[in-house]
Amino acid sequence: MPLLNVGFRAAWRTLSPACYTTLAALAESRGDSALLLKSTSTDIYENLALEDWLHEYVQSRDRHVLLLWRNCPTVVIGRHQNPWQECNLKLMRDQGIQLSRRRSGGGTVYHDLGNINLTFFTSKKKYDRRGNLELVISALKRIRPQLNVLATDRYDLLLNGVFKISGTASKIGRTSAYHHCTLLCNSNRHVLSSVLHSPHQGLKTNATPSIPATVKNLCDEDPTLTCDLLMDAIAMEYARQHSCQSKIMLVDPKDNLLLPGIAKFTQELKSWDWIYGRTPKFSISHYFSVDHNLPGAEVELNMSITHGRIESCNIKLFSDWLPSMMCNQLASDLIGNKFCPTETLILASAYLRVCSQDNELCTKWNALCEQVMAIM
Numbered sequence: 396m397p398l399l400n401v402g403f404r405a406a407w408r409t410l411s412p413a414c415y416t417t418l419a420a421l422a423e424s425r426g427d428s429a430l431l432l433k434s435t436s437t438d439i440y441e442n443l444a445l446e447d448w449l450h451e452y453v454q455s456r457d458r459h460v461l462l463l464w465r466n467c468p469t470v471v472i473g474r475h476q477n478p479w480q481e482c483n484l485k486l487m488r489d490q491g492i493q494l495s496r497r498r499s500g501g502g503t504v505y506h507d508l509g510n511i512n513l514t515f516f517t518s519k520k521k522y523d524r525r526g527n528l529e530l531v532i533s534a535l536k537r538i539r540p541q542l543n544v545l546a547t548d549r550y551d552l553l554l555n556g557v558f559k560i561s562g563t564a565s566k567i568g569r570t571s572a573y574h575h576c577t578l579l580c581n582s583n584r585h586v587l588s589s590v591l592h593s594p595h596q597g598l599k600t601n602a603t604p605s606i607p608a609t610v611k612n613l614c615d616e617d618p619t620l621t622c623d624l625l626m627d628a629i630a631m632e633y634a635r636q637h638s639c640q641s642k643i644m645l646v647d648p649k650d651n652l653l654l655p656g657i658a659k660f661t662q663e664l665k666s667w668d669w670i671y672g673r674t675p676k677f678s679i680s681h682y683f684s685v686d687h688n689l690p691g692a693e694v695e696l697n698m699s700i701t702h703g704r705i706e707s708c709n710i711k712l713f714s715d716w717l718p719s720m721m722c723n724q725l726a727s728d729l730i731g732n733k734f735c736p737t738e739t740l741i742l743a744s745a746y747l748r749v750c751s752q753d754n755e756l757c758t759k760w761n762a763l764c765e766q767v768m769a770i771m
Contacts, residue, residue, distance in 0.1 A: 429637035431630050432646050434464040439495045439506065441648035442466060444660035446514055447498060448648075450566065450573050453516065460516035461633050463626050463643070466506040468583075469493040470590055473501040473564060477602035477674050479734075482590050485769060488736075492590055496670045499575065501564030502605030505591055509582035509612065511622055513629065514575040522572040524550045524565060531561070531578065534632035538624065539617055551608070552578070558611030580622045581614040595770065600677035667733065671703035681770050685716065685762045692716040696767065700734045710767075717759050721746075725764070736768035743768075 432449075434442050442464045453460060469492060470482045478484060478494055481503040487494060506512065515527045528546040535542050543555050552561035563576040587610065613620050626643075634641035651658055663669055678699040686692035695711040708726040712719060724746065732738045743764035747757055 429459040429461070429633070429639040431633060431639070431641065431643045432460060432462045433626070433643045434462065435645050435647045436649065437465055437467045437508065438648075439466045439469040439471065439493055440661050440665045442512070443471075443495060443497055443664050444657055445646065445648040445654070446573065446575070447660045447664075448654050448657045449514075449516055450568065450571060459521070459637055460514075461630070462514040462516070462646075463630065464512045464514070465508050465510065465622065466512070467493075468505075468507045468586065469495055470503060470505055471495050471497055472503045473603055473605075474498055474673070475500055475603045475675065476503060476605070477598070477600045477677055478671065479595055479674075479677070479679070479771075480593055480598055480600055480602060481605055483592055483594055484771070485594075487590050490586070490590075492586075494670055495664065496673060497564070499564040499566040499573075500603065502562065502603070503591060504562050504577055505582070505587040506577070507582050507586070509580050509614075509622065511578040511580060511625055511629075512575060513578065514573055516571070516573045519567055519570055519572045522565070522567060522574065524563060524574045527574050528552060528561070528563070528576070530632055530636060531576070531629060533636075534628040535613075535625075537632065538628045539620065542613075542616065549606075550576075552576075554611055554613070554616060557609065559608040560611060560613060562608075578625060579610060579612045580620060580625055581612050584610065584612065595679065595681075597680035597682075598677060599679075600675060602675040602677065667703070667735075671733070671735070674700070674703050676701045676706075679770065683766050685712075685759070685766060689714075689716060694722075694763065694766065696770070698729075698734070703734055705729045705732055705734050710763075717756075717763060721760060722763070725767070729767075734771055736771045739764065739768050739771065 550563040554560045560579045565574040681696045693713045697709045699707045708729045710722040710726045728742045
């Protein structure tokens with residue numbers, strides 16, 4: 396698969412990114428009405444940025460574009476979702492699994508290198524989710540006719556009428572649109588089910604909830620299937636249906652010469668303000684014990700969070716296990732701060748200087764703060 400070459404990068408210097416692009420010039424030069432692209436990156440933020448950039452700058456009025464991409468382990472939430480409601484953030488941090496928020500709506504999904512992502516770019520007028528899914532089904536049937544795959548009214552793909560192998564979401568702009576979907580080949584289903592299970596019970600929010608589903612890998616149905624085989628089959632079917640060359644062009648999302656301004660897209664998608672700060676307002680109530688050996692050492696924690704920051708906080712201890720003054724101080728200091736363990740740890744460490752000579756008090760304070768951070 397060739398990388399987009401220097402000649403097309405040079406062509407950029409005479410073009411404005413707001414109205415034309417090197418990728419658009421490539422399509423014109425080949426005389427094709429469609430482009431087949433594959434990202435060389437496995438970084439979720441770079442790949443989502445590539446989606447945004449293509450949607451923003453590649454004119455899709457008279458051409459279609461299919462982007463193929465895969466990611467290292469990550470959880471991707473929808474534009475209007477709450478990450479604390481959708482996934483186990485502490486487990487993700489412990490296992491080094493990233494969290495990202497995409498521009499499109501829909502539910503939460505888990506990505507790893509055993510999952511394929513497909514993004515279909517078209518004009519708003521030619522936007523057709525059902526048609527895209529039927530294309531994927533046709534590709535699967537051509538290489539494995541025995542596979543029983545169908546599209547649902549929710550635009551998911553089901554294997555054998557039961558197991559979800561693909562989820563879908565979309566973004567529709569003023570004149571252009573894109574539809575992206577997943578395709579499970581040999582994803583780690585144990586990790587998937589673990590990280591997509593939130594430990595929170597007392598969380599109240601109006602954020603869009605995900606709908607749980609039973610999933611299955613295509614390789615569990617046919618062990619000979621691989622991600623490369625599936626991507627090639629989909630590319631061939633796409634080229635056949637759009638009468639374009641089946642050669643896949645590799646695109647590096649870090650290439651700022653080919654994709655001017657893409658670094659800005661990437662940085663925004665990686666930012667705390669986008670990933671967490673765009674969370675709809677929510678409240679959380681949590682009841683826990685700070686000392687299982689001591690009856691009455693229970694704590695009730697109530698918080699409201701707006702734009703990812705703590706708006707109100709109340710910590711109620713049902714005994715004199717810890718001076719109420721310390722609980723009140725922690726609650727007061729948390730207000731206005733990010734609902735995240737890093738900032739809470741900084742606050743907790745700073746307050747320890749006040750009681751640093753009392754080892755028992757320090758131990759109890761750390762136990763309380765660890766419980767508070769565990770829900771973040």
